[in-house]
Amino acid sequence: MFKSPPGRDHDPFARFPAEVRDAFLRFRDGDPDALRPVLSAVVRDFMPRPDRAPAGPLPPTAVLVEDLGFDSLALAEIVFFMEDTFDVRISSEEIQPVRTLGDLDAFIRRKLAAATAPKDPERPRRRPLSVQDASPPAK
Numbered sequence: 827m828f829k830s831p832p833g834r835d836h837d838p839f840a841r842f843p844a845e846v847r848d849a850f851l852r853f854r855d856g857d858p859d860a861l862r863p864v865l866s867a868v869v870r871d872f873m874p875r876p877d878r879a880p881a882g883p884l885p886p887t888a889v890l891v892e893d894l895g896f897d898s899l900a901l902a903e904i905v906f907f908m909e910d911t912f913d914v915r916i917s918s919e920e921i922q923p924v925r926t927l928g929d930l931d932a933f934i935r936r937k938l939a940a941a942t943a944p945k946d947p948e949r950p951r952r953r954p955l956s957v958q959d960a961s962p963p964a965k
Contacts, residue, residue: 838911858935860887865931869894886928908934914941915927944960 839847846867853860866884873879875895880888890896903911905916914937924933 842871851854861934865927865934866918868907869906869930871926872896872900872907874900884927886926886931888927889925890927891925912938912939912941945957 831906837847839850842850846864849860849863849867853864863883869884869888869890870879873894873895878893878895884894886925888894890901901921909912909916913933914934916937918936921933924930
């Protein structure tokens with residue numbers, strides 16, 4: 827998790843202030859509270875009309891389209907950034923219900939939890955079929 831894709835060793839947070847980069851590193855290292863300022867900074871960075879952003883931290887209730895001026899292109903750009911940054915895949919259908927910054931926060935947390943969840947260890951593994959399995963039992 828949180829590795830640059832092969833051939834892409836750039837820092838996606840190079841253009842962000844030091845406190846955002848530090849928050850991302852804290853989140854990556856296991857501090858779940860550090861995600862909120864990271865998402866807030868990313869949303870602010872991708873806003874098509876930054877003049878619509880309230881001063882200070884963006885509230886979780888801020889509606890991406892109506893309050894912050896996001897359009898479909900800006901939403902697609904933020905999805906691509908999140909996919910690259912967090913090494914997850916996000917489909918159009920999955921992202922459609924996301925309306926607010928709080929929704930985006932919860933969505934990213936769910937995607938990361940699903941991406942890092944261990945596979946079901948209780949599920950019995952099937953043994954590969956071998957030539958012996960296909961032979962009739964010996965009498």
